[in-house]
Amino acid sequence: MSEELFTNLAIFVLSLLVGFEVMSKIPATLQTPMMSGANAIHGVVVVGAFVIAAEANSAVFYVLAFLGAFFAAVNVAGGYTVTDRMLGMFDRKPAAKPKGEADQK
Amino acid sequence: MSALQTVSSLIYLVSAICYVLGVHMMRSPKTARRGNGLSAIGMFLAVITIIVTIIVEGTIDSVGWIVLILGLALGILYGVVKARKVPMTDVPQLVSLFNAVGGGAAAVIGIFDYLLKGDGASLSIAFSLPVLLDVVIGGITFSGSLIATGKLSGHVPGKPITFPGARLLNVIVVLAILVSAWLMLGYATNVWYVVLALVMSLCFGLLMTLPIGGADMPVVVSLLNAFTGLAVAFAGFVINNQVLIIAGALVGAAGTILTLQMADAMNRSVANILAGGFGTGDSDSGSAADAVPVDVKETSADDIGLQLAYAQNVMIVPGYGLAAAQAQHEVAELAKVLTDKGIGVNYAIHPVAGRMPGHMNVLLADVNVPYDQMKQLDDANPMFENTDVALVIGANDVTNPLARESGNAISGMPILDVDKSKSVVVIKRSMSTGYAGVQNPLFSMDNTQMFFSDAKKGLQEIVASTKQYLE
Numbered sequence: 001m002s003e004e005l006f007t008n009l010a011i012f013v014l015s016l017l018v019g020f021e022v023m024s025k026i027p028a029t030l031q032t033p034m035m036s037g038a039n040a041i042h043g044v045v046v047v048g049a050f051v052i053a054a055e056a057n058s059a060v061f062y063v064l065a066f067l068g069a070f071f072a073a074v075n076v077a078g079g080y081t082v083t084d085r086m087l088g089m090f091d092r093k094p095a096a097k098p099k100g101e102a103d104q105k
Numbered sequence: 106m107s108a109l110q111t112v113s114s115l116i117y118l119v120s121a122i123c124y125v126l127g128v129h130m131m132r133s134p135k136t137a138r139r140g141n142g143l144s145a146i147g148m149f150l151a152v153i154t155i156i157v158t159i160i161v162e163g164t165i166d167s168v169g170w171i172v173l174i175l176g177l178a179l180g181i182l183y184g185v186v187k188a189r190k191v192p193m194t195d196v197p198q199l200v201s202l203f204n205a206v207g208g209g210a211a212a213v214i215g216i217f218d219y220l221l222k223g224d225g226a227s228l229s230i231a232f233s234l235p236v237l238l239d240v241v242i243g244g245i246t247f248s249g250s251l252i253a254t255g256k257l258s259g260h261v262p263g264k265p266i267t268f269p270g271a272r273l274l275n276v277i278v279v280l281a282i283l284v285s286a287w288l289m290l291g292y293a294t295n296v297w298y299v300v301l302a303l304v305m306s307l308c309f310g311l312l313m314t315l316p317i318g319g320a321d322m323p324v325v326v327s328l329l330n331a332f333t334g335l336a337v338a339f340a341g342f343v344i345n346n347q348v349l350i351i352a353g354a355l356v357g358a359a360g361t362i363l364t365l366q367m368a369d370a371m372n373r374s375v376a377n378i379l380a381g382g383f384g385t386g387d388s389d390s391g392s393a394a395d396a397v398p399v400d401v402k403e404t405s406a407d408d409i410g411l412q413l414a415y416a417q418n419v420m421i422v423p424g425y426g427l428a429a430a431q432a433q434h435e436v437a438e439l440a441k442v443l444t445d446k447g448i449g450v451n452y453a454i455h456p457v458a459g460r461m462p463g464h465m466n467v468l469l470a471d472v473n474v475p476y477d478q479m480k481q482l483d484d485a486n487p488m489f490e491n492t493d494v495a496l497v498i499g500a501n502d503v504t505n506p507l508a509r510e511s512g513n514a515i516s517g518m519p520i521l522d523v524d525k526s527k528s529v530v531v532i533k534r535s536m537s538t539g540y541a542g543v544q545n546p547l548f549s550m551d552n553t554q555m556f557f558s559d560a561k562k563g564l565q566e567i568v569a570s571t572k573q574y575l576e
Contacts, residue, residue: 005231008342008350015121015338015351019358022129028370028456029463029481030137031363035327036200037131037141038334038360041124042207044148044352045337046177048214050155051344053173054165055221064217066172071210073180074187078203080145081188082196087138089193089470 033090036083043076109161116154117348123147124352128359151348180206193471194431197461198257201326204333205250211336212243212306216299218343223294230290235342237289240299241282243336244306245313246329252314253326263319275312281305313379320425321378323461324368328375331360370462372518401536404554406563409496409530410570413439416493418449420485422523426499426533427560428459428468435564436498437472442568446575451478453485453495453521455503482519492526497547499532499560501539504547514543529553532563 026034049068056065123143130140159165165173184203191199215236222228255261285302292298317325334356341349368375413419421436440450452469459465469479480488489495497504504523508515523529524547531548535557538544547553556563 002231004345005342008345008347011347012338012342012350012354015354016358018125019128019355019360020362022125022355023359023362024132026132026363026366027134027463029466030131030134031367031370031462032196032200032323032464032467033137033141034128034131035330035360035363035367035461036196037144038128038356038363039200039204039207039330040141040148041128041144041352042330042334042337042356043203044120044124044151044349045207045210045214045340046148047151047155047346048337048340048344048349049176049210050152050159050173051346052214052217053169053176054159054162055217056169056172057166061217061221062168062172064213064220065169066176068210068213068217069173069176070180070183071206071213073177074184075180075203075207075210076148076184077181078184078188078199079207080141080148081185082191082199082203083141084138084145085188086193086196086467087141089467090134090137 040079120147208246215239249310406566414574424500
């Protein structure tokens with residue numbers, strides 16, 4: 001086993017453990033936004049799309065690089081935008097609170 | 106390590122820290138949005154770093170720049186427009202779509218490197234194994250998530266799709282994936298080996314998702330989300346980029362925990378869900394065969410309007426049927442009509458009401474329902490005793506008193522104590538059972554009246570009649 005592979009494997013395993021630890025009990029209200037937020041994070045695959053585009057040198061590879069860039073960009077840009085929209089609604093709620101109380105009275 | 110590599114590695118490390126802290130902050134409603142913002146900053150740093158890296162290294166040619174920029178621009182445009190425009194009811198399928206393309210991108214990277222670095226030569230297992238895992242997992246999440254998107258949006262029937270020989274076909278596909286693995290790991294690179302692995306993984310994703318009912322889809326989407334994380338991590342092994350490994354593994358692990366919690370909140374196990382064949386997708390499928398039992402009292406929109414107009418405290422209990430009918434605007438309008446006349450209105454929100462855990466809160470927040478009117482299970486239950494009218498809209502299992510008894514499919518599930526209120530009005534399309542397939546004795550109780558209607562149409566009629574009595 002090369003040193004590089006071992007380093008990567010160690011990073012992989014430790015990151016898995018961090019992932020298990022950081023995700024303790026999530027209130028149900030936040031489960032959908034959390035899923036969407038995690039979805040945006042694996043949009044980091046866009047970095048890989050840059051890497052392969054830099055190595056492309058023939059038609060097949062250009063097509064693959066285009067596909068990779070397109071897919072990854074949809075994932076990362078859409079993922080963060082929709083998560084922020086969802087969480088923005090939770091933000092707005094305290095602001096709407098006084099208005100709601102006024103409505104009730 | 107060159108200076109560039111050192112700096113870029115350090116920045117990647119910073120962005121990895123942003124992801125971990127971001128996820129950590131997203132566990133609490135107060136910090137959730139900033140958490141997502143922090144994770145986005147980490148992403149921005151990573152993208153800037155890779156841009157600088159490929160410019161300095163200079164291996165990219167002009168066609169490479171064109172395809173890269175074109176792909177990114179189109180992807181960003183499509184993703185952002187979709188994410189901005191999507192109605193909140195359709196968010197689950199959009200997340201699933203974004204997940205599909207993430208898996209697709211990871212698979213593309215694996216195929217690219219296999220073909221480029223292989224070029225007919227033998228590869229070490231240390232390289233070809235991550236490629237294989239990347240392509241197989243990426244392929245499964247790509248097709249599986251697309252089917253999940255289709256099921257949630259109604260383009261693919263939500264009911265479990267099974268056919269004779271499905272199990273045998275499954276076995277054949279798995280064997281074919283194993284054969285492709287053996288070819289890729291043991292032999293010199295050949296484009297057809299990786300094509301076989303990709304096509305068979307796509308088939309597997311299809312076969313895995315089709316037999317699962319639409320109502321179980323949220324858990325499946327979450328599971329596939331975790332899978333994509335792993336695919337991205339393996340793509341990181343392939344191109345030797347550690348930020349992909351860290352972020353991918355983080356999502357893989359965190360997504361797994363989230364999946365288990367979601368399944369738990371829905372009173373289902375992940376193994377049961379994956380076995381498939383359960384649930385119809387639409388709890389109120391409204392088939393003609395569901396006869397109305399004699400002991401159920403039917404009522405009209407006019408009568409409900411009268412009851413609401415003379416009530417002091419109204420509790421609205423929204424469920425899956427409300428989300429499916431996209432009736433959140435109508436519900437908010439009814440509540441406004443009532444509160445304007447000084448009638449107290451609250452919403453009792455079960456943790457799994459809606460299409461996904463927490464989805465109902467998002468839907469109601471979207472139509473400006475005040476935060477303090479949304480009562481979670483523990484706060485709502487003591488309020489039912491002082492409730493004059495409990496208006497149950499498209500909810501079923503979460504109100505079923507049978508959950509308090511043992512020996513049925515929903516035993517032990519926390520429910521809303523709707524039956525304790527003075528009068529219960531249930532708006533529902535038919536008498537069909539809910540997702541769990543259990544009859545609901547609430548519907549035939551003395552103080553319960555049924556209004557058989559689509560949530561949206563029924564609420565419009567009720568708003569009209571309520572206004573009439575309040576004027």
